Amino acid sequence: MNASLDLVLQHPGIWRGDQLAQTEEDTLPTGFAELDEQLPGGGWARGALTEILLEREGIGELRLLLPALARVSTQSEWQVWVAPPHIPYAPALSIAGINLKQLLIAKPQSPADAWWTAEQALRSGACSAVLAWLSTPDEKRMRRLQLGAETGKAWGVLFRSARAAQERSTASLRLRLEATANGLAVHILKRRGGQVSKPVMLNLQQTSGARRTRTFAPSLSVVPSLRAVSRN
Amino acid sequence: MFWLAIHFPALPLEIYSRGGAAPEPLAVIEKQGNRSSVKVCNEAASERGVRAGMHGAAAQVLVTNLVVRVRDLAAEQESLEGLAAWAGSFTPAVSLQPPDGLLIEIGSCLRLHRGFKNLIAQMRSGLNEMGYGACLACAPTPYAAWLLALAGKEVAIRDPAKLEKFLGALPVKWLAQPQDTLDSLEMLGAHTLGDCLHFPRAGMARRFGQSLLDEVDRALGRLPEAREFFVPPPSFSRHLELPSQVHEAEALLFASRRLLLELEGYLNLRQAGVQQFELICRHEDVPDTVLKVGFAQPTRALERMLLLLRETLGRTRLCAPVHTITLHSSLIQTIELSNLDLFQDSTETGDGNLLLERLRIRLGKEGVFSIAPAADHRPELAWRQCGTEDESIPAGKQQRPLWLLPKPMPCHKDRLELQSGPERIESGWWDGMDVARDYYVAQGRNGSRLWVFRDHSSGGWFVHGLFA
Numbered sequence: 001m002n003a004s005l006d007l008v009l010q011h012p013g014i015w016r017g018d019q020l021a022q023t024e025e026d027t028l029p030t031g032f033a034e035l036d037e038q039l040p041g042g043g044w045a046r047g048a049l050t051e052i053l054l055e056r057e058g059i060g061e062l063r064l065l066l067p068a069l070a071r072v073s074t075q076s077e078w079q080v081w082v083a084p085p086h087i088p089y090a091p092a093l094s095i096a097g098i099n100l101k102q103l104l105i106a107k108p109q110s111p112a113d114a115w116w117t118a119e120q121a122l123r124s125g126a127c128s129a130v131l132a133w134l135s136t137p138d139e140k141r142m143r144r145l146q147l148g149a150e151t152g153k154a155w156g157v158l159f160r161s162a163r164a165a166q167e168r169s170t171a172s173l174r175l176r177l178e179a180t181a182n183g184l185a186v187h188i189l190k191r192r193g194g195q196v197s198k199p200v201m202l203n204l205q206q207t208s209g210a211r212r213t214r215t216f217a218p219s220l221s222v223v224p225s226l227r228a229v230s231r232n
Numbered sequence: 233m234f235w236l237a238i239h240f241p242a243l244p245l246e247i248y249s250r251g252g253a254a255p256e257p258l259a260v261i262e263k264q265g266n267r268s269s270v271k272v273c274n275e276a277a278s279e280r281g282v283r284a285g286m287h288g289a290a291a292q293v294l295v296t297n298l299v300v301r302v303r304d305l306a307a308e309q310e311s312l313e314g315l316a317a318w319a320g321s322f323t324p325a326v327s328l329q330p331p332d333g334l335l336i337e338i339g340s341c342l343r344l345h346r347g348f349k350n351l352i353a354q355m356r357s358g359l360n361e362m363g364y365g366a367c368l369a370c371a372p373t374p375y376a377a378w379l380l381a382l383a384g385k386e387v388a389i390r391d392p393a394k395l396e397k398f399l400g401a402l403p404v405k406w407l408a409q410p411q412d413t414l415d416s417l418e419m420l421g422a423h424t425l426g427d428c429l430h431f432p433r434a435g436m437a438r439r440f441g442q443s444l445l446d447e448v449d450r451a452l453g454r455l456p457e458a459r460e461f462f463v464p465p466p467s468f469s470r471h472l473e474l475p476s477q478v479h480e481a482e483a484l485l486f487a488s489r490r491l492l493l494e495l496e497g498y499l500n501l502r503q504a505g506v507q508q509f510e511l512i513c514r515h516e517d518v519p520d521t522v523l524k525v526g527f528a529q530p531t532r533a534l535e536r537m538l539l540l541l542r543e544t545l546g547r548t549r550l551c552a553p554v555h556t557i558t559l560h561s562s563l564i565q566t567i568e569l570s571n572l573d574l575f576q577d578s579t580e581t582g583d584g585n586l587l588l589e590r591l592r593i594r595l596g597k598e599g600v601f602s603i604a605p606a607a608d609h610r611p612e613l614a615w616r617q618c619g620t621e622d623e624s625i626p627a628g629k630q631q632r633p634l635w636l637l638p639k640p641m642p643c644h645k646d647r648l649e650l651q652s653g654p655e656r657i658e659s660g661w662w663d664g665m666d667v668a669r670d671y672y673v674a675q676g677r678n679g680s681r682l683w684v685f686r687d688h689s690s691g692g693w694f695v696h697g698l699f700a
Contacts (some may be wrong), residue, residue: 039523058680058698062634078584085635089697090603090615092632104620106591106600117591126584 003232013155023176028155037086039173040192046069046128048158051144051171053164059179061202064186065131070126072155077218080104082132083114092222094157102128111135115145122148122156129155139168165189168224234339234390236352238376240315242386244274245330248299250363251487251557252475258299261288268428271303287388299475305331307471307528314470316495318358320501327374327459333381335374335459343565362490365400368537371395381427382406399451400426403430410611413440425451444613464501464610467562468509470494477516481545484513484557488541492557496534502564505530509561511541523548526592528620529587530565536586540551543634545592588620609659610667611636611696630655631673633683633697640685640694648674648684648693657685673699 008014027041038043053060069210073079079102081088094100106121108114111134118132122145130149134141137160141198149156162176174190185204188196240246242334244260257277261268268288277298282291292298308331316334317328323343325337339537351367359366368387371381372438376395380387383402389395406416416439422428428436428448437445449455470491478484488511491671499505507530525540591600605625606616614628615636631652653672660666668688676682683697 051407056677056678056680058635058682060700061679066634076584078587086698087615087638088603089611089632089636091605091628091630091632092634093603094605094626095629095632096634098603101620103587103602104616105589105603107596108599109596114593117595120490122591123586124583124587166276212655226373226620 012178026153028068028072029070034201034202035186036187038191038200044157045172046155047143047150048155049149049158049170051158051160051164051169053160053162053174053176055162055176055178058178060184060202061159061177063204064177064184064202066098068155069129070099073097073099073102074129075102077124077128078104078116078121078130079229080106080131082106082118082121082130082136083108084131085133096183115141117146118156118158119148121152121155123152125152125154126174127154129154129157131157131159133159137164138171142170142187146172148150154157161183195206201224233337233372233374234342235372235374235377236336236338236368236370237329238315238319238334238336238354238355238380239369239376239378239381239384240332240364241367242246242272242274242365243308243311244303245418246364247304247311248301249274249475249583253364256299256475257282257295257297258305258475259288260293260301260545261291265651271642274308279313287524290570291420294453306525307473308332310471313462313465314498315362315364315502316469317464318362318497319355319495320464322355323498324501324629326462327461329378335378337374338370338653339415340605344689358493361597362493371398372486373451373457374459375447375451375457376453379406379451382674393691396426396429400424400429404428407444409440409447410446413444416440429650462504467560467564468495468498469558470504471556471558474554474555478556479550481541481548481550484554485538485545487557488545488559489538491557492534492537494561495537495561499532499564503566504564505532505567506537506561507563507565508536509559509563512558513550513554514556514558515550515554518552521548521554526589530567532567539586540593543590547594594599603610609657611671612667613660613685633681633699635698637698640696643684643695644685645681645691645693647677648672648682649677650674650684651681654686658688671696 018045026046028046029043030039031038052061069079081103084105088105089099093103106117108117114134118130118134121127121130142201145158158171165176165224172192176187176189178185178187183201185199187199241246245258245478248260248609249255249258255274255276257274257280259273259277259282260271262271269281270284270286270288270291272284273282279293280295282294282298288300292300296369303495312328312330312332313336316326316328319334319336321339323336323341329335342348342351343356355368367381367384367386369377369386371380372392374396379399379402383406387398389398390677404425405414406423407414413502417428424496425448433445445456451458472487472491474487494511506525508525511523513523515521524545525544531537588600601617603615604618606614607625608614650672651674654670656667656670669685671683673686674682674684681699682695683699684693684695686693
C-alpha cells in the first residue's frame with residue numbers, strides 16, 4: 001500500500017470494518033488498560049450515556065468506575081449519585097481517592113423525581129459524572145437522559161438489572177457485568193464501532209482505587225490531544 | 233451636574249394596577265371632608281368618561297364595574313422608595329421628590345452606561361417592566377428638570393444658557409406656590425415663568441414673599457439647591473397589592489417579577505446579594521403562605537431569582553386566594569465581584585450552584601446532601617450526611633465496603649467463604665448503642681464480595697456492606 005493511500009485512510013471520516021470507531025469525543029480512561037482497548041475513544045465517553053447491567057449487586061460495579069470517578073473528582077465539577085440503592089460509604093470512597101466535597105448524593109422521593117434529577121444533573125453542564133439507579137425506564141426517558149448527557153458533556157452512568165439486556169436502549173455504551181472465578185467479566189453489548197464477542201476479564205480484587213489512580217497520566221485534558229498526535 | 237427628573241403622574245393608580253396585566257376600569261379617589269373626588273383613573277375608565285376631579289359617586293354611575301380605591305399616600309411613599317432603590321442601580325445619587333418624583337444626578341454616570349441615550353433607554357424599559365408610567369426630563373439644575381418633567385416636557389437641556397428659554401415657556405401653575413399666589417399671578421397677566429422673570433424682583437418679593445423668587449432662582453441655578461440623597465434601608469421589604477385575587481401560585485410570578493426588579497436594583501445599590509428571600513402571600517382569612525427561595529451563594533441576578541422562584545411557585549399549592557404579596561429579604565450580604573475576563577474563556581461550564589439550588593427546591597433540603605467520614609469506630613456512625621460547604625475529616629485506612637447497608641442483614645455463615653479478618657470493633661458502651669463485632673471480608677456464593685460480622689452478644693452473622 002503506498003503512502004498517499006495510507007494518508008487517505010487516516011482521514012477520520014473513513015472507517016474500516018476491523019477498526020473501532022475513531023471518535024473525536026472526550027473520553028475518560030477507565031483505569032483498566034484491557035477495557036480501554038475495547039472502548040471507542042479509549043475510555044468512558046463524556047457527553048454520552050453508559051449503561052451497566054448487573055447480574056447482582058456487589059460484584060465490583062463501583063470498583064470498575066472508581067479510578068475514573070476519583071480522577072474526575074479532582075475537578076471543580078459536581079459528581080452526582082442519583083438514588084443510590086444503599087448508603088455510599090464515605091470512609092471507603094475517601095480511601096479510594098474520591099474528593100467527597102465534589103460528591104453530591106440525591107435521594108428523590110419518587111421515580112419521576114429521580115429521572116428528573118438525573119436529567120437535570122446531566123444537562124446542567126456542571127457535573128463531570130452522574131451515576132443513577134433508576135426504576136421504570138422507558139424509551140422516552142432514556143432518550144432524554146442521553147440528550148441531557150450530550151448537552152451537558154457529562155459522563156452518565158445508568159445501572160440496571162441484567163434482565164434489561166434484551167431491551168432496546170439509547171445508551172451509546174452498554175456493558176453487562178458478570179462475576180466469575182477469575183474476576184469480573186465485562187461483556188460489551190453495544191458500543192460505537194461494532195460488536196465484540198469476547199468479554200473483557202478484569203481483576204479488581206487486589207486493587208484499591210487510590211493505588212490505581214496514581215499510576216495514570218496526570219491530566220485528563222492531555223488524552224484527546226495525545227490521540228490526535230498519534231493519528232497524524 | 234446633569235439632572236434627570238422622573239415624574240410618575242399615575243403613581244396613586246399604579247400602586248394598585250401594576251400587580252396585574254389585564255386593565256379593568258380603575259379610579260383612585262381622594263377624600264376631602266365629605267366630598268370624594270377622582271384623583272386619577274386609568275385608560276379603561278377614562279374611555280368611558282371618568283375624569284380627574286369628578287365626584288366619586290358620579291364616576292361610579294358612569295362605569296358600573298369601576299374599581300374604586302382610596303388614595304394611599306403611605307403606599308405611594310413606599311413605592312417611591314422602591315423606585316429610588318431601583319434607580320440606585322444606575323447611580324448612587326438618587327433623591328426623592330415626594331410625593332411622585334425622583335431626581336437623579338446622571339452627569340457622573342453617563343460613561344458607565346455608554347451614553348445618555350443608552351441610559352435613558354435602559355431606564356425606560358426598566359420602568360415599563362415594573363409597571364410604571366413616567367415622564368423624564370433632564371436639565372443642569374434639579375429643580376428645572378423637575379419642573380420640565382412635571383409639565384410633561386420630555387426634553388434634555390445640557391446648556392445652562394438655554395435653560396431660561398425652556399423654563400420661560402412653562403405655565404406658572406407648576407410652581408409649588410399656594411393657590412392664591414398662582415391666581416394673583418394669573419390676574420397680573422403672568423401666565424408663564426418667563427412673564428414672572430420680567431417683573432421687578434423687589435416688587436415681586438414684596439407682593440408674594442421671597443419663596444416665589446427663590447423657587448425661580450433655584451430652577452435657573454442662581455440659587456444653590458442642596459438635595460438629600462436616598463439611603464437604602466438595611467433590609468428589603470416591599471408589598472404589592474394584587475388588582476384581583478389570585479388562586480394559582482404560578483400566576484403570582486407576574487407580580488413577583490415587578491418586585492424582584494426592585495430587589496435587583498436595591499442590591500445593585502448596596503453592592504450586595506441575597507442568600508435567601510421570602511415571598512409572603514397574604515390570604516383573606518387563613519395565615520400567610522411563606523415561600524422561601526434560597527441560593528447556594530449570594531446572588532443579585534434577576535434571571536436566577538426568577539428561575540428559582542418559578543420552580544418554587546410551580547411546586548406550591550395555595551390554600552386560599554392571595555390578595556397581597558410581600559417580597560422580603562433580610563439576609564443581605566456583600567458579594568465579591570470578579571473582574572471580567574478580557575479574553576472570554578471559550579469553554580463554558582455550567583453553573584454548579586444553580587443545579588444545587590434547583591435540586592434543593594424539588595427534592596427538599598434533605599434530598600440533596602454530601603457525605604463525609606465521621607470520627608467513630610462503629611461503621612454505621614463512621615459517616616455522616618452534611619451540607620456541601622462543611623469541612624470534613626480524613627478517613628481511616630482500614631478496608632471498607634463502598635456500599636453500607638442501612639441495617640445489617642442476617643445471613644448464614646456456611647454460605648460464606650471468609651477471606652480476611654477478623655477486625656474487632658467494640659465501641660459505644662457509653663451511649664447505649666454499643667457494638668461488639670468481628671468483621672470479615674467474605675465471598676458470597678454468587679460472586680459478590682461482602683462485609684460481614686459476627687455479633688458477640690447474639691453470636692449471629694450479619695451482612696453489613698458490599699464491596700461493589
